[in-house]
Structure formats: structure tokens, C-alpha cells
Amino acid sequence: MYSEASGQLTNFDKSGVMFSSNASATLHSSICSSLGVSQANLKAKYLGLPSSWGRSKAETFGSMIEKVLSKMQRAWSSLLKGRELLRNGLRWQIQSGNLAYFWEDKWVPSTKDFKIASHKPPYCTVQKVAEVIDPTHKIWKCEILKEWLLKEDLEAVLAIPIAAVNRDDLLIWHHTPSGVYSVKSGYALAKQICHNSNGSNKPSGSLILGTDFWNSIWDLDVPPKIRHFWWRVFRNLLATKLGLFRHKCASFGECPICRKGDESVEHLLFDCPWTKGVWFGSSLNMRVDPGSITNVTRWTNDLLQGAVLAVILRDSKGNLLDGCAKSCEASSAAQAKAHAIRLAYLMAQALNLSRVEIESDNKSVISLCIFETVPPWEYSAIILDIRGLASPNSISFSWTRRTNNEAAHWVAKACLSKSLPVNWVVCPPATRLHTHF
Structure with missing residues (x-):
């Protein structure tokens, strides 16, 4: 009748017959045999719902409610873990x-x-x-x-x-x-x-080297082999006696020069008496106390955090008018450049100058000063200051090549080495006059 009325055919392979509890097993077999279908399972489910319904709705929907509650608990647990993750970050x-x-x-x-x-x-x-x-x-x-x-x-x-x-x-x-x-x-x-x-965390004394640290190393004005050597130092790739001994490539780890301790990277570079003579005999005239440098990477990172800011003020013809230099703490080269740009603006503001163009050889920092993009949190306070202080009618920013900024770099280096003359603005050193200024 259904097929004639709907025009659809019955799929007997997917059909089943349900019987009440009063029907006998003989009747079950007889009807199923006559129709060519199997007996349906009363406990079977379709799309998560029971195929047959009893009188108790609580019993029918009980399992479904339990599943929903279980999923809600997992979702709530995930929210709590997400909240804890946010608290950590x-x-x-x-x-x-x-x-x-x-x-x-x-x-x-x-x-x-x-x-x-x-x-x-x-x-x-x-x-x-x-x-x-x-x-x-x-x-x-x-x-x-x-x-x-x-x-x-x-x-x-x-x-x-x-x-x-x-x-x-x-x-x-x-x-x-x-x-x-x-x-x-x-x-x-x-x-x-x-x-x-899981107990796999690094020792508390380990130092994670970020991108800014490596950028500062690669930007050093030294021969490439020196930069490569320090990269090997920070990666602990120097063939020290102690390193070879630990890798079972040497019979002992003692320093072969002084015989006063294991030849670690720190001993090789700072603690060995022969090395100390090199440091003291150099132009740095540096004395290294025994054991004072326990981690060469951390020591280098601390050195890089110190910076000297230098500002050179010129007229439209390039003549030197004024300048200043001051030390500051900076966690990266980019942060130091941002410090210098802010110092240049504050200097121009103090001198009541108008139509000022500030140049820097850091293209990314200059872009942040010009465009309203989200600045890195590392120096967002400085960039937001520059944007807030700068007036479009009185100040502009431009990028210049490093070779065009040699005067400022020379002033910074001289200030860092405490060799900058007090009257360098009035009487620039003759050896630097034509080269930089």
C-alpha cells in the first residue's frame, strides 16, 4: 500500500518488525518469514535516539542527558584550562x-x-x-x-x-x-x-636567545669570521677539551695550557692565565676576576643590553650644529634605535626647532614612526611617544643607509669607550672631520 501510494519501493534489507511482549516466538518467526524481513532490535538507536519509546521518558532520555552533561563538563574544563593559559601568557x-x-x-x-x-x-x-x-x-x-x-x-x-x-x-x-x-x-x-x-624543563640558569640577540650579533661591525666564532661560542660548538672529554673524544678535560682547571668555554675565553694576558694587553685593558664570568652567553647578553644613544644635528647643507650622547639600557638594537629617535625629537623640541627631518638607519623603526601599525611590545612605549609628540607639520622621518650615519655611530662608540672629547661638537676631531662629519 505504501509503495503504491508513494511510488517508492520498500528496502526489505533495511526493514524490521517490532513485536510487543505478548507476541510469542512462533509468531515472530512466522511473520518475519512471510514478509522477508528480520526482527528489529528494541534497544537499537538511530542518530543517537532510541528506535522504540517506552512509557518512561526519563529512562529514554537519560543517556542523552548524560552525554550532553559530559560534553558540557569537558567544554567547561577546556575553558578553565584556556583561562589558566591566558594567565600564564x-x-x-x-x-x-x-x-x-x-x-x-x-x-x-x-x-x-x-x-x-x-x-x-x-x-x-x-x-x-x-x-x-x-x-x-x-x-x-x-x-x-x-x-x-x-x-x-x-x-x-x-x-x-x-x-x-x-x-x-x-x-x-x-x-x-x-x-x-x-x-x-x-x-x-x-x-x-x-x-x-613532565619534568623536561630547562635548568633555571639557562638563557633563551631571542631574535634581537642574534640580530645584534650579526649587525656587529666586525669581520665575518668573528661573528661566526661567537655564534659557535653561543651554540657551545667550540672544540674545548672539556667538551671533547664529555663526548669521549679526549682522555681528559683539563686545560692543556695552564693545567689549572677544566677547559670549558668560559675558562678558554676568560679564566686561563694566557687568555687574561690577552685581555689586559689589548686596547680594552680589561681585567677578568677568576670565576666572575660563569656563562659567556649571559655575559654577552648583558653587554648588548647597554647602549649609547647619539644624536647629530645638522642644517640643510649638512653642517654640524649640535649633538648629544647618553647611555641607556636597551634589550635590543631596535629598542636602542627607537630610544635615539625619541631623544632626537626631544632635543629638537627643546631647541624650539621646526621643519625637522629625523634620519635613522633602522628601516623597521622608521616605518613604525610613520605608519599606525601595532608596535612591538618591547619598545611600544617609545614608539607611542614618538607618534604622540610628533606633529606632521613640523617633523618627518626618513630612512638612510648606515654609511650615511657614520658620524652618529662614531660618537656612540667614542662615548662607550669613554674617549669622546668634551668639545666634540665645537671642535670635531680632525681625523674624523671629513670622514664622518
Whole structure:
């Protein structure tokens, strides 16, 4: 009848017959044999729902409710884990220090957990980060910080740039350069946390080398073989006696020159008496105390964080008018360049100059000054200052080649080596006059 009315054929291979509990087994067999179908399973399900319904709806939907609740619990558990992941990756990026709490909050990018590891002194009443920033000069109150913080914390804090214009601190995602969360960075952090929880985390003394560190090494104005040598040092690829001994390629790890200790990278470069003579006899006249440098990579990283800013002021014909140089803490070469551009603008503003063009040999920093793209959190306070201070009618930014910026580089190097003459602006050194100035 169904086939005649609908025009469709019945698929007996997929058909079944249901019987009530009162029907006998003989009747089951007889009807199924006559129709050519099998007996349906009363407990079978289709699309997750039971094929037959009993009188108890609670019993019918019980399993379905349990599945829904189970999925909801898994979803809630995932949300909680996601919240914990965000807590691990979010921190404050200091601008003026008005929102972040000094001791409790996460705001120091280069420390473990982004927090101050030093213990809070019992007499300390400081709450917000802004309380350790000089409100007039926009610099850290170093003398106070030196009393409270360990060396590692102090260096990490001093490397954080402060906004010259009062601006609220920003809550950022640490694991992307822009500070904006991405699924890729979140997955990488979750994988790292899982890896560390299994006991495979690196020793606390290990140092993770970022892109800025390597860029600073490759940008050094030294022969390529020197840059390659230091790359081998940081990768622990030098064939020291201790390294060969550990790889069972040498019978002992003792220094073959002085015989006073194992020839590690640090011993080879700093502690061996023969090496000390090289350091002291060089133009650096550097004395190295025994055992003072325990990790050459960390020592180099600390050196690179110190920077000297140099600004050269010229007229439209290229004549030297003025200039300045000052030291600062910087976590990368790009941050130091941003510091220098801000210093140049503040200098032009103090001299009440108009129609000023600021040049720099860092193309990426110049682009950030011109275009309204999200700056890297590492020096966002500086870039936001430059954008906020600069007036389109009075200042412009342009990129120049490094060879065109030799004068500023010479001033910076001379200042760093403490050989910059006091009157270098009025009387530039004759040997540098035509070459750089």
C-alpha cells in the first residue's frame, strides 16, 4: 500500500518488525518469514535516539542527558584550562606604571613568571610601579631599586622603557611581538607548559636567545669570521677539551695550557692565565676576576643590553650644529634605535626647532614612526611617544643607509669607550672631520 501510494519501493534489507511482549516466538518467526524481513532490535538507536519509546521518558532520555552533561563538563574544563593559559601568557607592559602593582603583578618581561623575584622589604610601602619612576624626568629611581632588588631583577627593570607622555599601562600577550594573542602562540605556550610539567624543563640558569640577540650579533661591525666564532661560542660548538672529554673524544678535560682547571668555554675565553694576558694587553685593558664570568652567553647578553644613544644635528647643507650622547639600557638594537629617535625629537623640541627631518638607519623603526601599525611590545612605549609628540607639520622621518650615519655611530662608540672629547661638537676631531662629519 505504501509503495503504491508513494511510488517508492520498500528496502526489505533495511526493514524490521517490532513485536510487543505478548507476541510469542512462533509468531515472530512466522511473520518475519512471510514478509522477508528480520526482527528489529528494541534497544537499537538511530542518530543517537532510541528506535522504540517506552512509557518512561526519563529512562529514554537519560543517556542523552548524560552525554550532553559530559560534553558540557569537558567544554567547561577546556575553558578553565584556556583561562589558566591566558594567565600564564598575559602581563602588563609598562607605560607610566599607573596600573601595575610593583610586587604582586606580572610586568617584568625578562624574569621568570614576569614578576619581581626579590623579597619585599618590611619597611617598603610602594604599591604601584609608578612610585619608582621619576615623574619629571621619566626615568627609574635607580638608588631606591638598588636597595630592594637583586642584580637580575634590577637589570631587568632598568631595561624597560618608560613613556615620556603619561599613558595607561597595557595588558598584553607576551608571546607575540605585537602583544596580541594568536592561536599559534597559545598552542606553543600550552605545549611548553605540558613539556615542563613532565619534568623536561630547562635548568633555571639557562638563557633563551631571542631574535634581537642574534640580530645584534650579526649587525656587529666586525669581520665575518668573528661573528661566526661567537655564534659557535653561543651554540657551545667550540672544540674545548672539556667538551671533547664529555663526548669521549679526549682522555681528559683539563686545560692543556695552564693545567689549572677544566677547559670549558668560559675558562678558554676568560679564566686561563694566557687568555687574561690577552685581555689586559689589548686596547680594552680589561681585567677578568677568576670565576666572575660563569656563562659567556649571559655575559654577552648583558653587554648588548647597554647602549649609547647619539644624536647629530645638522642644517640643510649638512653642517654640524649640535649633538648629544647618553647611555641607556636597551634589550635590543631596535629598542636602542627607537630610544635615539625619541631623544632626537626631544632635543629638537627643546631647541624650539621646526621643519625637522629625523634620519635613522633602522628601516623597521622608521616605518613604525610613520605608519599606525601595532608596535612591538618591547619598545611600544617609545614608539607611542614618538607618534604622540610628533606633529606632521613640523617633523618627518626618513630612512638612510648606515654609511650615511657614520658620524652618529662614531660618537656612540667614542662615548662607550669613554674617549669622546668634551668639545666634540665645537671642535670635531680632525681625523674624523671629513670622514664622518
